[in-house]
Amino acid sequence: MTQLSLDPLSLYRLPWSLTDNPIAWLEPTQQCNLACDGCYRQNVKSHKSMPEVVNELGTFARLRNFDGVSIAGGDPTLHPDVVEIVQRVTEMGRKAIINTNGLGLTHEMLKALKEAGLVGLTFHVDSHQGRPGWRNKTEAQMNELRSKYVDLVSRVGGLAIAFNSTVYEDTLDQVPDVVDWAARNIDRVNTVVFIMYRAAQKEGFEYFVNGQKADVGKLVYTIDAPRKTDIAAPDVVAQIRRSDPLYQPCAYLNGTFDPESFKWLVGLRVGTPKRIHGYASAKMMEMTQAGHHLFTGRYMSYASPLVLSAGRSALMTTWAVDPGMRRAARAWLGSMVKSPIDALRKQHFQAVVCIQPIDVLEDGRDNMCDGCPDITVHEGKLVWSCRLEEYRQFGTLLAAAPTKAADVNGKHLPVITPAARD
Numbered sequence: 491m492t493q494l495s496l497d498p499l500s501l502y503r504l505p506w507s508l509t510d511n512p513i514a515w516l517e518p519t520q521q522c523n524l525a526c527d528g529c530y531r532q533n534v535k536s537h538k539s540m541p542e543v544v545n546e547l548g549t550f551a552r553l554r555n556f557d558g559v560s561i562a563g564g565d566p567t568l569h570p571d572v573v574e575i576v577q578r579v580t581e582m583g584r585k586a587i588i589n590t591n592g593l594g595l596t597h598e599m600l601k602a603l604k605e606a607g608l609v610g611l612t613f614h615v616d617s618h619q620g621r622p623g624w625r626n627k628t629e630a631q632m633n634e635l636r637s638k639y640v641d642l643v644s645r646v647g648g649l650a651i652a653f654n655s656t657v658y659e660d661t662l663d664q665v666p667d668v669v670d671w672a673a674r675n676i677d678r679v680n681t682v683v684f685i686m687y688r689a690a691q692k693e694g695f696e697y698f699v700n701g702q703k704a705d706v707g708k709l710v711y712t713i714d715a716p717r718k719t720d721i722a723a724p725d726v727v728a729q730i731r732r733s734d735p736l737y738q739p740c741a742y743l744n745g746t747f748d749p750e751s752f753k754w755l756v757g758l759r760v761g762t763p764k765r766i767h768g769y770a771s772a773k774m775m776e777m778t779q780a781g782h783h784l785f786t787g788r789y790m791s792y793a794s795p796l797v798l799s800a801g802r803s804a805l806m807t808t809w810a811v812d813p814g815m816r817r818a819a820r821a822w823l824g825s826m827v828k829s830p831i832d833a834l835r836k837q838h839f840q841a842v843v844c845i846q847p848i849d850v851l852e853d854g855r856d857n858m859c860d861g862c863p864d865i866t867v868h869e870g871k872l873v874w875s876c877r878l879e880e881y882r883q884f885g886t887l888l889a890a891a892p893t894k895a896a897d898v899n900g901k902h903l904p905v906i907t908p909a910a911r912d
């Protein structure tokens with residue numbers, strides 16, 4: 491078995507940048523029908539008008555070369571013009587993706603969204619959302635709800651399906667339950683994402699705006715009681731490998747100040763609901779991103795379910811250049827020896843992703859996601875969506891300075907911003 495490597499030089503550093511990136515992050519509403527632990531957005535009934543939405547799409551088109559639009563919030567299914575928003579994105583020649591908790595989603599809405607050009611959905615589902623009827627459930631129990639959403643989307647058909655889960659101190663050891671569930675549903679679930687919990691803690695730092703001390707308590711993601719906010723990508727990787735020892739990342743985004751931090755860590759596995767045959771290596775991801783950019787002029791965001799079900803073709807054509815696919819091809823051949831009917835089954839790709847949001851370093855610098863896809867628009871400028879509330883409350887980003895009580899003995903002290911992505 492190949493030893494897991496988290497050496498950034500052995501992985502493909504995704505070439506995404508501020509202006510050339512697969513995703514634009516559009517927030518047409520602040521309203522949400524849940525109050526998730528760790529949410530980074532003030533929950534108010536405030537929808538942007540269609541002229542405002544169109545203006546923001548125009549800002550993206552002017553400043554950012556993107557392949558798809560993540561329509562988020564709040565929960566965009568609550569926006570009265572969500573179908574028209576999807577249609578506008580489609581008319582731009584871009585992929586429309588809905589980011590939702592799923593609570594307000596219906597079969598009729600899904601049909602209308604698909605007719606408007608929707609490409610896929612990302613559901614945020616985890617055990618800390620306070621969902622009616624799902625409180626105090628484990629992540630394994632939440633898989634029942636995840637399956638209901640998969641069934642709902644599958645009945646409409648042709649849409650990509652992804653799931654986000656925030657990882658907390660008390661759910662870290664439950665990551666394997668979600669990984670196992672996703673493997674059993676690899677033919678219908680295209681992506682599963684684990685986002686490490688973050689929050690703004692008052693203890694350890696003071697915060698300033700233009701040299702003046704700021705009241706961080708104004709931010710929705712501030713917490714008073716200390717909580718564990720330093721879960722890192724390697725911690726989640728270790729849990730994933732409890733479920734799937736083959737897990738091998740192939741690509742990453744590093745931090746803006748710490749080149750060894752894994753802000754986005756991507757693994758791409760191939761197999762069937764009965765067996766995962768292996769993971770692609772860096773070359774496969776490089777060919778995918780560079781090839782898509784070469785032929786379309788944009789880096790790839792969501793791939794269609796049809797493309798992701800072409801694992802057999804990929805196994806037969808990329809094994810010569812990609813070590814991971816070579817190992818997966820050998821495992822696939824082994825499956826065929828044991829059960830020849832496996833040769834006839836579709837082999838599906840599924841992305842397993844870890845996202846480690848902002849870390850505040852011991853000297854107060856913000857270690858952000860370098861090349862982050864979740865960049866949004868605020869007053870005509872591109873800003874990190876996870877810190878939008880700082881722009882709204884203070885007009886700019888907060889600057890952190892460690893207090894004398896801060897533990898700065900070589901530790902990274904994650905402080906600002908949460909992880910929920912609804």
